[in-house]
Amino acid sequence: MTQVSLHALTKHYPGAPAPAVDGLTLDLAPGSLTAILGPSGCGKTTTMRLIAGLLDPTSGDIRLDGTSVLATPPERRGVVMVFQNHLLFPHMSVAENIGFGLRMQGRPAKETAQRTEEILARVQLTGFARRRPTELSGGQQQRVALARALILRPKVLLLDEPLSNLDASLRAEMRDLVRDLQRETGITTLVVTHDQSEATILADRIALLLDGKLRQVASPAELYARPADTAVARFFGGANFITGQSRSGKFHSALGPLRLPEGAPVGDGILTFRPEEVEVGGAGENSLSAVVFSRAFHGSQSRVTLHAGPVVIEALLPPAAAASLPDAQPFRITLPPAALWVLPPVR
Template sequence: MIKYRQGSLPPLTAQVTIAVRNVVKAFGAGDAAVRALDDVSLDIRKGEFFTLLGPSGCGKTTLLRLIAGFEMPTEGQILLDGADISALPPNKRPVNTVFQSYALFPHLTVAQNIGFGLQMQGRPAAEVDATTKRMLALVKLEALATRKTSQLSGGQQQRVALARALAPQPKVLLLDEPLSALDLKLRKEMQIELKRLQTETGITFVFVTHDQEEALTMSDRIGVMSHGKLQQVGTPREIYTTPVNRFVASFIGDTNFLPGATVPGGVRIGAGAVIEAATTRSGDVTLAIRPEQVRIVPAGEAGAIPATVKNLVYFGTDTHFHLALSDGTAVVARLQSGTDEARLKPGTAVGLRFAPGAAQVLED
């Protein structure tokens, strides 16, 4: 039985396709119940590529399944274009899902797989044929229309699954880690293709992943989840440059965490230096600084923070320099690979500066 919580729900606008309102999903009963989702509220806008990002067990797939109708919420509402769909079965929702396993019919051709759902809906043969041809062109598989899906590569099968899901023109397409089975190079290619498909069709995409690079590459906005709660929602740039707490800062990209205490003008870290950082908090805080915002300068340079090079790791285009401040605090600087590796050997004394505005004061 679904419980609906009334009260201070934000108003819907014409630009909201999916509205999640105070949703709780509990598995089990009584003291043994586990809350996979804990009072989640979220607006997903019409025509955007929205990504639910987080580690395994954070609740992102559960939320996707609630939107799809494969699970029912314990409490709260899910609205689609303003209509409550919380209790509707999957086949009554204008929503399609692409899973990790593409679930294609191996005995059917590419074209037959794409048109299958339309045929099950009783669409006229001429419409099925025209839509199938349009979808084949959209995913660039016209030349493989008569080939069995069992004869396709992983990337080609992924395109067929996408075309089949897009063919009925759903209002929302849900994607549950559909790139996880592909190799790295193909995943990068498909990231670009997915964004292209979403832009060309104008359909709202809701994408689930634990891969931060996928989220940053494709998304218009990202919802970062942990322990059944939304931690932060924003554009990729907002999530990366202004994380609201330590979890988001650590999960999205690499981050230096520097403990310190607030003083007039900024935060004094353990090594004694005062770092400029805007905050209304007082007392002990944590600063987050991205490695690419760390500058290595000559030792003794006026105003620089003394440090020592401990190690360096070569990543091709970038080199990560692992350093230690005078109090032992570890700092990583990411620099474009070049000639610095020769002079910045382990044991070298250097100075550090941080780019203006780079230091973010985090919530707990």
């Protein structure tokens, strides 16, 4: 298992107004699966290409197990990258594609054939060895690309948007396969994606990149419940932001004093809570009077806009619960203390 450490990694393309990757410092624990998440153009793929050695950084360092690899050519880093568009050789069979890297290393034909057969079974493609890539579905092609990487037994595996070209059912299937294979092999793995749900299901930790800068790295649950700032909260679907001050365990704002969880930041800040954490009813701590302003059906949930005095609150509720709320009449809602968090004020 290999530790990957990025230290103040920066890539500034000539003529670009700002760095594509700006001072990125990130550690990937040995044997972990980490996702770099962010919108298009935030520096995700550039970061991956820097680690693989396909690009040279403007500054900073890349270390594997504490040793810099900046002077090490890509083929000697022990890092393998699976590209978004597979890059399979159309004139080769599935088996030939998978064994290509071993043949380039000069491995004996018998060893290559045996390892190819083993990895085909691992990616659930037994019986597909003689087929050409054009005879495969998109999901099968992605499995071949993954097998071609895994057969090399890399120190580090890089997956660039591995599920983006698949339909919903295939994405779920491939997601489970990637996760299972990573756990089985223990290869330190980095996945690049713009899909929040994909990142949260796959990864042990998520590194959120916005405009080339690392905004927060944490477990999926922490990013949802304890975002570092409003930009992180909004990226993960945050919708409620209320200005006020945190002191003596309570947040004071236009909503009145609300009890906070232990460890909440103190001082001027912005109270946030996720729409799905709003509870209907209650008369105790953190109970408020609210009126329905609008409802919107979203399938498994309904988004309800509430007015609590001068404050607008967004709530996500089961459709039946949303439909049962009174029109133009006040009712009680509760904001559980554990659901509240205080973000730093916007400067």
